[in-house]
Amino acid sequence: xxxxxxxxxxxxxxxxxxxxxxxxxxxxxxxxxxxxxxxxxxxxxxxxxxxxxxxxxxxxxxxxxxxxxxxxxxxxxxxxxxxxxxxxxxxxxxxxxxxxxxxxxxxxxxxxxxxxxxxxxxxxxxxxxxxxxxxxxxxxxxxxxxxxxxxxxxxxxxxxxxxxxxxxxxxxxxxxxxxxxxxxxxxxxxxxxxxxxxxxxxxxxxxxxxxxxxxxxxxxxxx
Amino acid sequence: xxxxxxxxxxxxxxxxxxxxxxxxxxxxxxxxxxxxxxxxxxxxxxxxxxxxxxxxxxxxxxxxxxxxxxxxxxxxxxxxxxxxxxxxxxxxxxxxxxxxxxxxxxxxxxxxxxxxxxxxxxxxxxxxxxxxxxxxxxxxxxxxxxxxxxxxxxxxxxxxxxxxxxxxxxxxxxxxxxxxxxxxxxxxxxxxxxxxxxxxxxxxxxxxxxxxxxxxxxxxxxx
DNA sequence: CTGATCCTTCGGCCGGCGCCGAGGCGTCCA
DNA sequence: TGGACGCCTCGGCGCCGGCCGAAGGATCAG
Numbered sequence: 262x263x264x265x266x267x268x269x270x271x272x273x274x275x276x277x278x279x280x281x282x283x284x285x286x287x288x289x290x291x292x293x294x295x296x297x298x299x300x301x302x303x304x305x306x307x308x309x310x311x312x313x314x315x316x317x318x319x320x321x322x323x324x325x326x327x328x329x330x331x332x333x334x335x336x337x338x339x340x341x342x343x344x345x346x347x348x349x350x351x352x353x354x355x356x357x358x359x360x361x362x363x364x365x366x367x368x369x370x371x372x373x374x375x376x377x378x379x380x381x382x383x384x385x386x387x388x389x390x391x392x393x394x395x396x397x398x399x400x401x402x403x404x405x406x407x408x409x410x411x412x413x414x415x416x417x418x419x420x421x422x423x424x425x426x427x428x429x430x431x432x433x434x435x436x437x438x439x440x441x442x443x444x445x446x447x448x449x450x451x452x453x454x455x456x457x458x459x460x461x462x463x464x465x466x467x468x469x470x471x472x473x474x475x476x477x478x479x480x481x482x483x484x
Numbered sequence: 485x486x487x488x489x490x491x492x493x494x495x496x497x498x499x500x501x502x503x504x505x506x507x508x509x510x511x512x513x514x515x516x517x518x519x520x521x522x523x524x525x526x527x528x529x530x531x532x533x534x535x536x537x538x539x540x541x542x543x544x545x546x547x548x549x550x551x552x553x554x555x556x557x558x559x560x561x562x563x564x565x566x567x568x569x570x571x572x573x574x575x576x577x578x579x580x581x582x583x584x585x586x587x588x589x590x591x592x593x594x595x596x597x598x599x600x601x602x603x604x605x606x607x608x609x610x611x612x613x614x615x616x617x618x619x620x621x622x623x624x625x626x627x628x629x630x631x632x633x634x635x636x637x638x639x640x641x642x643x644x645x646x647x648x649x650x651x652x653x654x655x656x657x658x659x660x661x662x663x664x665x666x667x668x669x670x671x672x673x674x675x676x677x678x679x680x681x682x683x684x685x686x687x688x689x690x691x692x693x694x695x696x697x698x699x700x701x702x703x704x705x706x707x
Numbered sequence: 708c709t710g711a712t713c714c715t716t717c718g719g720c721c722g723g724c725g726c727c728g729a730g731g732c733g734t735c736c737a
Numbered sequence: 738t739g740g741a742c743g744c745c746t747c748g749g750c751g752c753c754g755g756c757c758g759a760a761g762g763a764t765c766a767g
Contacts, residue, residue, distance in 0.1 A: 264571035265564065266501035273493030274725075282488060292744060305726055307745055318570075326734040326743050336570050341488065343566040347541075347559050348487035422645050497755075515714060528756055530715055549713045549764040 271316055272344065276301045277309045281318065281332070285341055286364045286463050289322065289329040363463040366484050367455065370462075373442030374449070377484050378466065378474075382445065383426070383437040385478040392424060394435060399424040401441060409441065412477065414448040416440035449473075494539055495567065499524045500532045504541065504555070508564055509587045509686050512545065512552040586686040589707050590678065593650060593685075596665030597672070600707050601689065601697070605668065606649070606660040608701040617649040617658060624664060632664065635700065637671040639663035672696075 272278050276299040283298035284290060290298070296306035310330060313319040318337050322329045332338055367378035374382060386392045391405030401409065401424055409416070416423060417440055424442070426435035437445065449455045454470030466474070466482050474480040495501050499522040506521040507513060513521070519529035533553060536542040541560050545552045555561055590601035597605060609615045614628030624632070624647055632639070639646060640663055647665070649658035660668065672678045677693030689697070689705050697703040 265505060265567050266496055266498040268567055268571045269492045269494075269501060270496030271492075273489055273496035275489040276725080278489035278492060293742095301725085302727060303744070304728080304746085308725080311745085328744070334573070336566075336573055340563075340566040340570045343559075343563045344488050344491055347563045348491045350557070350559055499755080516712095524755085525757060526714070527716085527758080531755080534715085551714070 268316065268318075268340075271313060271318060272341075274309070275299075276305065277313060280306070280309060280313065280330075281337070281341055284319070284330065284332050285338055286368070286458075287332065287338070289331040291327045291329060295330060363458070363465075366482075367464045367466060368462045369446065369457075369464060370436070370438070372446060373436070373438050374446045374455075374464070375436050378480070378482065379436030381474075381480045381482075382478060383435060385480055386437065392437070392441070394424075394426040394437075399426055399437075399439070409444065412445075412448060413451075414441070414444040416444045491539065491541075491563075494536060494541060495564075497532070498522075499528065500536060503529070503532060503536065503553075504560070504564055507542070507553065507555050508561055509591070509681075510555065510561070511681075512554040514550045514552060518553060586681070586688075589705075590687045590689060591685045592669065592680075592687060593659070593661070595669060596650070596659070596661050597669045597678075597687070598650070598659050601703070601705065602659030603657050604697075604703045604705075605701060606658060608703055609660065615647055615660070615664070617647075617660075622647040622649055622660075622662070632667065635668075635671060636674075637664070637667040639667045 272281065279299040280295045283295060292306055292310055293303060295310065296303045299306055299309070301309075310319065310321075314321055314330070317333050319330050320333045322331075365376055367374065367376045369375065370379070373379070383392075383394065386405065386408075387394060389404075389408070390402055391408050392401050393399060422439045424437065424439040426437070436442070446455075449470065450457070450464075452469070452473065453467055454473045455464045456467055457464055471482050474482055495504065502522040503518045506518060515529055515533055516526060518533065519526045522529055522532070524532075533542065533544075537544055537553070540556050542553050543556045545554075588599055590597065590599045592598065593602070596602070606615075606617065609628065609631075610617060612627075612631070613625055614631050615622060615624050645662045647660065647662045650661035650665070659665070669678075672693065673680070673687075675692070675696065676690055677696045678687045679690055680687055694705050697705055
């Protein structure tokens with residue numbers, strides 16, 4: 262009958278939900294690794310993977326005797342995020358985060374930074390009076406413009422919004438989006454403070470980054 | 485174990501998915517009406533409603549011998565939309581839309597117009613050369629600025645993006661968002677062309693609106 | 708008070724699905 | 738070429754959960 266229930270029923274089994282959650286950061290994992298993540302036997306996992314692949318929630322790639330599974334499209338990840346956002350807000354007692362730890366530390370959200378690092382940056386800039394964020398928008402101050410220029414983060418031209426808060430679903434607090442958020446992210450990658458992970462939305466903080474974030478933003482990344 | 489599966493399992497039953505879909509437009513319906521929508525008996529429906537309410541996906545309001553159920557928060561609607569978006573893209577043959585018909589005709593999407601009307605407006609403006617939309621942004625032309633001024637739709641000031649496409653999940657084609665989209669929506673309401681429905685994101689097209697949309701935009705709203 | 712309507716709870720039936728053991732196929736390596 | 742490994746399919750078990758009939762509180766009209 263309903264398309265919704267067909268998809269949702271697939272997520273409704275804990276083993277399958279674990280599988281999808283484990284893949285949320287965009288990596289490709291083998292069936293065995295997923296069996297471990299899902300806490301069920303390989304045979305059972307195989308059945309689940311077949312269902313998820315049939316429904317086009319996952320895609321497979323054979324490589325030798327391994328099969329690598331990954332999320333079929335970004336839409337799948339978005340849907341998972343929206344379910345998680347609801348689960349987080351609806352659960353009586355906020356639960357601890359169970360997804361990949363790397364995603365929680367620092368990740369990209371479209372073209373800007375999210376996770377603990379993204380939230381910490383937004384906090385730092387706000388406390389320093391460089392930006393002002395409100396629920397429906399945000400702006401940079403004069404000191405903020407100067408600070409960004411000195412840091413080398415030059416927002417691109419364009420009509421896109423300059424600066425706005427974006428609710429971080431793992432931290433439940435806003436991080437920084439818009440042209441400023443994109444420029445910051447770009448600059449940190451250029452400086453070698455951050456490094457993209459292959460096939461992943463997670464980003465790694467390099468030793469140089471650890472020093473830099475502490476000096477420039479007062480953020481000690483001991484997460 | 486997983487929060488995701490707890491929520492998803494609730495959507496995974498066809499009867500419950502029907503219930504939630506029927507409520508997607510923000511209306512409040514009685515248990516009996518929902519039983520009809522879900523195609524199951526009132527007793528069964530009662531059980532489903534209890535579960536959905538416990539999980540804070542629905543809220544209840546008693547009124548005499550009736551109980552009115554509605555979506556607990558906009559987050560629930562968003563989640564449903566994201567699941568539907570995926571279902572639409574993943575299903576082998578695109579399915580026909582099964583949600584409330586009113587929502588498909590014309591509804592608000594945040595502060596702008598969506599649904600058939602929203603898409604038709606975007607098409608009309610594009611064909612007339614008043615706006616240009618591309619996947620990653622959009623802008624108004626000189627003729628468009630003049631047209632909007634004459635129509636009385638004055639975009640608000642601010643840093644928010646002026647004009648951008650927003651994918652319409654019921655039509656699967658873009659409608660118009662940004663300050664221009666908001667101004668258009670506001671003006672149509674002011675003119676009495678559209679009327680908000682109580683407690684609903686659906687909007688009704690008035691007789692005056694039907695004439696107006698035909699004259700000004702060349703849209704005959706015979707949907 | 709009486710009957711009608713709305714909704715719920717209880718109890719029992721039954722189908723569907725998740726689970727694993729056993730077995731088979733393909734791949735890689737020595 | 739034999740063995741180890743990764744993965745899948747098949748078959749049967751067991752349970753969870755959806756379903757409805759029956760019965761009971763709540764509310765409203767007359």
